[in-house]
Amino acid sequence: MATPTAFPNDELTLTLASQQQQNQAPAAGNSDVPASSPLKRLRSDVDNSSTTTTNGSATPSELSLAVAPASMDTIKPGSGRANISTIVPGWFSEVSEMWPGEAHSLQVEKILFEGKSDFQDVLVFQSATYGKVLVLDGVIQLTERDECAYQEMISHLPLCSIPNPKRVLVIGGGDGGVLREVARHKSVEQIDICEIDKMVIDVAKQFFPDVAVGYDDPRVKLFVGDGAAFLRDVPEGFYDAVIVDSSDPVGPAQQLFEKPFFESLARALRPGGVVCTQAESIWLHMHIIQDIFAACKQTFKGSVNYAWTSVPTYPSGVIGFMLCSTEGPEVNFLEPVNPIEIVEDSNSEEDKKSRPLKYYNSQMHKAAFCLPQFARKALDAYLPQNP
Structure with a gap:
């Protein structure tokens, strides 16, 4: 994968996660759903490959999104790792074993929030065509437009x-x-x-x-x-x-x-x-x-x-x-x-x-x-x- 530095957002950077963040993050693909279940969510096609950054080489589990928009007064990004499988330069893509062989993508203008609750990954971004978008565990839940x-x-x-x-x-x-x-x-x-x-x-x-x-x-x-x-x-x-x-x-x-x-x-x-x-x-x-x-x-x-x-x-x-x-x-x-x-x-x-x-x-x-x-x-x- 090419170096992921082309987000149309000056405040967004991909950085190496601290050791503390890595310890808090779950293992790739960790879920309460058995591995054999046909409903188990596909985390990433690249979970077992490496991703290169300007700081060198690292696996996706060592990466997190560091986002600090000025408007975030009460909610701060969580320390869980980003779902790298759904973020490519400038785009969010939804990938899951529940709809194999296809993906739906939206152009990202700005990441507004990225965190991890006790239950799931939570992401909010501003899209180019559907307004703000709420994503849970890599799956779109709602957009302002529809x-x-x-x-x-x-x-x-x-x-x-x-x-x-x-x-x-x-x-x-x-x-x-x-x-x-x-x-x-x-x-x-x-x-x-x-x-x-x-x-x-x-x-x-x-x-x-x-x-x-x-x-x-x-x-x-x-x-x-x-x-x-x-x-x-x-x-x-x-x-x-x-x-x-x-x-x-x-x-x-x-x-x-x-x-x-x-x-x-x-x-x-x-x-x-x-x-x-x-x-x-x-x-x-x-x-x-x-x-x-x-x-x-x-x-x-x-x-x-x-x-x-x-x-x-x-x-x-x-x-x-x-x-x-x-x-x-x-x-x-x-x-x-x-x-x-x-x-x-x-x-x-x-x-x-x-x-x-x-x-x-x-x-x-x-x-x-x-x-x-x-x-x-x-x-x-x-x-x-x-x-």
């Missing part, structure tokens, strides 16, 4: 499908975007969120204030901890809706895709309650979707549906959601019964605080459940109600 498509759909698909939801739980979603969208529903009286990684919350509040604005709502109560453990302690039938805004099924999020977790979700919901969980891409992970669908069909006695939306910076450009309801009042996810007001011009102070919807409307709601033939065929045994 986050609306994901946040609005994962929130309003379930909440617009039942009348007058009052108690809502968000698992994951530390960036606050789902909170922002749930808060639009005036019938909601209580919004609980359980996020495992405090660093994600702090980074979002500093670098993505328009997303993290959801934390300012007085109905929100934050719990920092494991979502699956939190759910096990929830009283039976307590919530009207649960939204699971998880990352891909690796590392700390892996258990959020397994049947015991779905059973806890069903127990926490009232009769006719709903859950919406992130459910991967039909172009890349149909086998994972089938497994999730089968587990949900066995667990939820109401309806189970798969929906999808377009998010350009996600692998394959699309992402899906699993929507399920418990036994009780019938829920037809394909027909919204609780339309959300789209406030374009309003003089009320409450409406002025929330930006207009950018993506969701009733037409997009209905269209989200229309599947291409190959996906419909793959799930046909579980989708008898789809048109």
